[in-house]
Amino acid sequence: MPISSKLPVRIFNSRNVKLRSEKHGSPLPPFVCYPETLGLALILICILPLTARARERAVKPQPASPTQGVQFQKGPDQIEIRVGGNPFTSYHFRGYNKPIFFPLRTASGKVVTRGWPMISGIQGEAHDHPHHKGLWLTHGSVNGVDFWSEGGKTGKIVHREFLETQEGQQVGILKSLNDWITPTGQKILEELREVRIYSRPGIRILDFDFQLRAVNGPVLFGDTKEGTFGIRLSHLFREESGGRIENSAGGVGETQCWGKQAEWVDFTAQIQGETVGVAILNHPSSFRFPTYWHVRAYTLFAANPFGWHDFLNDPSKDGSSRLEAGQSIIFRYRVIIHSGSTKEAAIGDQFKEYTRDVK
DSSP states (O other): OEEEEEEOSSOOOGGGOOOBOTTTOOBOOOOEEEEEEETTEEEEEEEOOOOHHHHHHHHSOOOOOTTSSEEEEEOSSEEEEEETTEEEEEEEOSSSSSOEEOOOBOTTOOBOBOOTTTSOOOTTOOOOOTTOOSEEEEESOBTTBOOSSOSTTSOEEEEEEEEEEEOBSSEEEEEEEEEEEOTTSOEEEEEEEEEEEEEETTEEEEEEEEEEEEOSSOEEEOOOSSEEEEEEBOGGGOGGGTOEEEETTSOBSHHHHTTOBOSEEEEEEEETTEEEEEEEEEOTTSTTSSOEEEEOTTSEEEEESSOHHHHTTOTTOOOOEEEOTTOEEEEEEEEEEEESOTTTTTHHHHHHHHHHHOO
């Protein structure tokens, strides 16, 4: 370790200089000093030998702090996800009609998702739409099969395998394959899903890339408002309770945001005295960007590029889309769970960052 100190004209003989460590007060081991000239000053550069422990640390990578970065704890049906050592969410890849993230929390630990039907007894929660579970991807009409709802005649999205589960100081990655299965047991879509969870102070960010490929023949995504990438927020986000919906086009409230196209939508509320928000950003490379939004005052919040005749209130419009066998469709979104209002969280700037940095 080089140590440099300006000295007067006389150069000290290092063998006669007694130095002690400022931290421990113990004598320093023998070291070698070299005089250097800097203008009119003389510099003595001393090289101290490494201690055994320092040598070990220099050559051996040190383990990451358990309270930093993104960590996963995998169980048989779910992966618990921690950010900065704090619980963030769990990825339930089995146990429900579709894989879901639940619950979702702010950086300060406040839960932003509705608890029911996974958790009962939360005061003030509505028990409607039992298929609104956490955060999900699905659709209400795929080859005429309803994957959005749940019942004996609805489809299921079945986790097949993980291709990658990577923790990291800056980002954690979950990559998996899922199969979209009809009630008769036929697989019609193969889904490649990649989720990136970022570790940033004071904010929670998830990126979602979905690639759906038609297998066993053509696949038609039907025109219905019941879709597609969605989250059911806590009852505290209800407009009647003070929740606020804003979009990139300047719309405010359900009446100006539901069924409208926008680059992003942000839903904010007061939870335990703190203003918090959940924003969904639609990437320009995603199918039919900018997407339409199925966002309701009662806290359903979804991006849906297919539901034209409902959103435009025009039965002559058809937002369906057909994939031939082997063709794929891609959906890409970023979810930001933030503190402060939409303006304070600079969601517009966050969208610019998303489109600039994620290609």
